[in-house]
Amino acid sequence: MSHLPRAWAELSAEALIHNIKRIRALSDAKVMAVVKANAYGHKMQWAANTLAPYVDAFAIATLDEGIELRALHANVPITCLSGFYAPVQIEAFKTH
Numbered sequence: 001m002s003h004l005p006r007a008w009a010e011l012s013a014e015a016l017i018h019n020i021k022r023i024r025a026l027s028d029a030k031v032m033a034v035v036k037a038n039a040y041g042h043k044m045q046w047a048a049n050t051l052a053p054y055v056d057a058f059a060i061a062t063l064d065e066g067i068e069l070r071a072l073h074a075n076v077p078i079t080c081l082s083g084f085y086a087p088v089q090i091e092a093f094k095t096h
Contacts, residue, residue: 011042013050020054036061036081048072063089
């Protein structure tokens with residue numbers, strides 16, 4: 001039995017940037033990069049740093065991801081897709 005992974009994905013910063021530039025050339029719509037779940041396993045910091053100059057906003061799934069992303073990019077709007085439910089989450093969000 002092989003110990004190689006069943007499947008994997010390799011991302012190219014150049015390809016991501018090319019694709020976003022192409023989307024922008026075809027539309028004047030805003031672009032939100034979804035970097036939840038550690039950028040789907042591709043490292044949120046790498047994805048956010050690569051995409052930040054080319055997107056209008058980011059989307060994450062949890063407050064913890066939002067806090068981590070805010071530390072990386074203080075001025076880019078962030079949307080939390082799961083929302084905040086507990087008062088302690090709202091207070092934590094306000095402080096970050």
